Amino acid sequence: MGKGSIISGGEDGQYQIKVLFDIAAKELEIQRIEAMIASLNTKLSITFEQKARALIDLEIVSYQKRLSAINAIPEDKTISAWCADFTENLTGEIGTIEVPGEIGTVNIHPGFDGKSAYVAADHGLHHATASLPPSGTFYNLAMLPGWQKWKPTFRYAVIDSLDAGLANITFENTTSSQQGLNINQSDTAEDVVIEYMDCNDSAFEVGDSVLVMFTGQDWAQPKIIGFKDNPQPCGGVLKISCGGLCFYWDIKNDSYLSGVLDFNGNAVSFPASESDISKAPTVSESANSLFTTSSYYYPSYPPITVWCSANTVNSNSIPNPYPDESGSTNNTSSRYCSNVSVVGYYDETYDIRVGKETHVGDKSQRITPRNISVNPQSFSVDLKQEQVDKTIKYHEGGGDQHLLTDRVLTEYKTTYTPFGQNNPSEIVLSLQNYDENSGVFETKMIFEHELDESSYNRVYGKYTETDLVQIWVTGAVKVERTEMDCSRFLLNNWWANNDGFIFEDEQTICNFHYDWYGHIVIDNTPTYEEITSFKIWASASRNLDTSIINPFDETTGGNFQDAVELLANTVKDIAELDLDDSEVFIPYFTIELS
Amino acid sequence: MLILFTKNKGPFVNTILSIPEAVVSIVASIDSVFITIPEIADIVYLFTLTGASDSTTDIEIPISSFQARKRNGEPTYLQITIPGVDYAEQISARSNGTLNIDMAYKQNNKFLQRKNIIQADFETIRIDEGLSSQTITLTGYKTESFSKKTAALSGSIYRSVTNGIIRHRIAKPNIDLNPGDTVTIGNDTFDANVISYFFKATKSGLNQNMEIAEA
Numbered sequence: 001m002g003k004g005s006i007i008s009g010g011e012d013g014q015y016q017i018k019v020l021f022d023i024a025a026k027e028l029e030i031q032r033i034e035a036m037i038a039s040l041n042t043k044l045s046i047t048f049e050q051k052a053r054a055l056i057d058l059e060i061v062s063y064q065k066r067l068s069a070i071n072a073i074p075e076d077k078t079i080s081a082w083c084a085d086f087t088e089n090l091t092g093e094i095g096t097i098e099v100p101g102e103i104g105t106v107n108i109h110p111g112f113d114g115k116s117a118y119v120a121a122d123h124g125l126h127h128a129t130a131s132l133p134p135s136g137t138f139y140n141l142a143m144l145p146g147w148q149k150w151k152p153t154f155r156y157a158v159i160d161s162l163d164a165g166l167a168n169i170t171f172e173n174t175t176s177s178q179q180g181l182n183i184n185q186s187d188t189a190e191d192v193v194i195e196y197m198d199c200n201d202s203a204f205e206v207g208d209s210v211l212v213m214f215t216g217q218d219w220a221q222p223k224i225i226g227f228k229d230n231p232q233p234c235g236g237v238l239k240i241s242c243g244g245l246c247f248y249w250d251i252k253n254d255s256y257l258s259g260v261l262d263f264n265g266n267a268v269s270f271p272a273s274e275s276d277i278s279k280a281p282t283v284s285e286s287a288n289s290l291f292t293t294s295s296y297y298y299p300s301y302p303p304i305t306v307w308c309s310a311n312t313v314n315s316n317s318i319p320n321p322y323p324d325e326s327g328s329t330n331n332t333s334s335r336y337c338s339n340v341s342v343v344g345y346y347d348e349t350y351d352i353r354v355g356k357e358t359h360v361g362d363k364s365q366r367i368t369p370r371n372i373s374v375n376p377q378s379f380s381v382d383l384k385q386e387q388v389d390k391t392i393k394y395h396e397g398g399g400d401q402h403l404l405t406d407r408v409l410t411e412y413k414t415t416y417t418p419f420g421q422n423n424p425s426e427i428v429l430s431l432q433n434y435d436e437n438s439g440v441f442e443t444k445m446i447f448e449h450e451l452d453e454s455s456y457n458r459v460y461g462k463y464t465e466t467d468l469v470q471i472w473v474t475g476a477v478k479v480e481r482t483e484m485d486c487s488r489f490l491l492n493n494w495w496a497n498n499d500g501f502i503f504e505d506e507q508t509i510c511n512f513h514y515d516w517y518g519h520i521v522i523d524n525t526p527t528y529e530e531i532t533s534f535k536i537w538a539s540a541s542r543n544l545d546t547s548i549i550n551p552f553d554e555t556t557g558g559n560f561q562d563a564v565e566l567l568a569n570t571v572k573d574i575a576e577l578d579l580d581d582s583e584v585f586i587p588y589f590t591i592e593l594s
Numbered sequence: 595m596l597i598l599f600t601k602n603k604g605p606f607v608n609t610i611l612s613i614p615e616a617v618v619s620i621v622a623s624i625d626s627v628f629i630t631i632p633e634i635a636d637i638v639y640l641f642t643l644t645g646a647s648d649s650t651t652d653i654e655i656p657i658s659s660f661q662a663r664k665r666n667g668e669p670t671y672l673q674i675t676i677p678g679v680d681y682a683e684q685i686s687a688r689s690n691g692t693l694n695i696d697m698a699y700k701q702n703n704k705f706l707q708r709k710n711i712i713q714a715d716f717e718t719i720r721i722d723e724g725l726s727s728q729t730i731t732l733t734g735y736k737t738e739s740f741s742k743k744t745a746a747l748s749g750s751i752y753r754s755v756t757n758g759i760i761r762h763r764i765a766k767p768n769i770d771l772n773p774g775d776t777v778t779i780g781n782d783t784f785d786a787n788v789i790s791y792f793f794k795a796t797k798s799g800l801n802q803n804m805e806i807a808e809a
């Protein structure tokens with residue numbers, strides 16, 4: 001072990017350091033030699049016999065050579081060194097680890113919780129061999145293989161298996177620089193304790209090359225304290241908090257984290273009250289939620305847009321892909337048009353990666369167009385508040401109905417995707433799946449969304465070699481539908497004044513209620529249950545893909561989602577007592593990663 | 595300079611020692627050692643301290659002994675002992691010089707072949723002064739790399755195997771032998787990674803030892 005000083009670096013735990021040597025002995029020796037030279041020069045000044053002077057001169061040369069050799073002893077050595085743990089912010093003087101007790105490969109002591117800071121009594125100091133007397137040098141070199149083997153300090157090993165927080169390991173073949181002697185007492189060790197940052201074994205996997213310390217320099221007491229290189233962040237422990245309750249999640253094992261104890265020393269059941277937990281891993285403050293406050297949210301009423309499906313002369317029904325408040329998706333009847341709107345819609349996303357926050361999407365309220373059958377987190381279109389011209393021209397002639405044109409929407413505002421917002425060049429409202437016999441058609445909204453470079457990098461570019469957590473909450477969704485008669489009178493009016501639906505055979509125009517444009521009409525106040533039926537999409541996964549990935553391709557759902565929903569519903573059940581029917585509860589999560 | 599002829603105990607070796615008159619009563623010294631190989635020539639070792647780095651001339655200095663451990667790609671160690679302090683001034687004047695040991699074949703007082711076999715940077719000086727004698731000991735190190743070649747040697751006077759490491763001591767040094775060469779001696783063929791030299795002139799003759807080892 002020794003003393004070092006951080007020069008630069010830190011990313012991923014790799015640094016440029018100076019290994020600092022003990023220069024006290026060097027300075028003392030220089031002082032001694034300079035004094036001797038001075039003394040000899042004095043002696044020379046009073047010596048006149050040629051042979052004696054020659055001898056004094058030679059002695060001075062001898063000391064000068066020694067002085068040159070001493071001055072040539074380096075006071076430090078600049079090397080690249082990995083910190084044994086995933087600590088990226090080390091500065092100042094640090095303790096070094098040399099494996100296997102002599103300068104070969106140098107690591108920095110694990111830096112978690114400031115433990116790598118140099119302490120002379122613990123870490124010692126290197127002495128340059130040249131600064132030692134020959135006898136001391138010989139003694140040290142002669143003893144080196146002996147203490148390396150029988151009083152071991154550190155070794156490298158590979159993890160063969162992991163079980164219950166203990167590892168079976170195989171030591172790297174290790175020889176001393178002196179005589180090349182094998183200095184391992186055994187090839188393997190079993191049930192080796194792992195002491196790493198605050199997450200111990202969760203950062204390790206089978207096959208990892210690790211740094212092993214021997215407690216008390218006893219070969220029988222090995223302990224894994226870090227990685228040989230490329231240290232890994234803990235990353236395996238996730239804390240999800242909501243309304244005073246929380247759970248800890250082991251991402252790697254896709255399960256609640258074991259070993260979280262209450263004040264009686266018993267394992268807690270999740271979700272648990274945060275105040276009941278006495279022992280749990282420390283999680284990073286830097287990975288807190290995007291939100292800074294927790295509160296109840298009232299229903300939000302976004303600008304209304306309309307979707308219309310219309311039938312024509314044959315009075316067949318028109319499909320309605322959106323459920324009403326009863327959940328029905330029954331087709332609208334002939335001569336009626338559907339107005340399907342969303343009330344009280346709130347959509348928030350959480351997306352955290354280790355040590356950094358990445359806000360996917362934004363916190364704005366959104367409308368999912370009625371005619372886009374996708375999950376709201378996939379993308380959405382924020383239509384203009386006033387109205388959207390989404391009239392569809394429809395042609396029927398000679399007994400055969402056919403589509404005349406798709407309608408290009410020109411008055412939209414912005415599209416939102418989880419990757420940011422964007423203004424597509426056009427949005428086409430297309431008639432699709434038209435059934436000539438029934439007269440039924442569907443509408444689809446089609447647009448191409450091109451991510452700009454910054455959005456792309458923000459979303460796609462950073463999810464490498466890290467843990468990824470996503471929680472999507474869509475809350476307070478209510479869909480209602482009104483039906484109204486598309487009378488010929490109204491249709492005629494509409495035709496006269498608007499560019500509505502045109503049915504050339506009957507010149508039938510389905511004119512919708514004018515109020516559809518401009519503001520929402522809520523005919524029925526949503527019930528509490530309807531408006532608080534938030535939906536959660538959640539995933540927590542370890543992304544080991546080194547290429548650019550789409551985080552939304554990561555597995556969603558499963559155990560983690562169940563745990564998040566359980567947490568949210570538990571909180572909701574508690575919060576319900578304090579809510580009146582006009583309030584809605586949207587779970588607020590705090591996400592922390594270790 | 596007194597020339598002293600002695601007969602070596604070995605069956606093929608004669609030595610010729612030259613001893614400075616000033617110290618002849620004290621210790622024998624070598625300015626040339628002739629190891630006569632009846633079929634070929636005498637073998638001579640000569641020490642030179644170079645002076646170019648100190649803007650002066652090279653100087654050959656009589657020595658009473660030298661020992662060296664020569665390695666390929668690792669520091670070679672050389673230590674020479676000079677009897678008396680007569681050359682103190684010349685040594686001081688060449689404090690940045692190089693220590694050179696040459697080996698030569700000599701016959702009929704003529705060098706048939708002369709070649710540097712060990713070279714080291716002049717690093718330390720030791721002065722020993724007793725009641726009746728004085729010596730100057732110079733040491734140095736130098737790291738050199740040599741091209742690998744093969745050599746057939748004979749005249750092994752001692753063989754040992756320690757932990758699988760073969761060593762031979764030979765009485766007939768080879769002027770072209772360098773560490774790293776693959777040598778064949780008797781039934782052994784191995785890489786001579788370390789070549790050790792030990793030569794010391796005594797009143798009773800010459801102690802000499804050249805050892806070739808795998809490591």
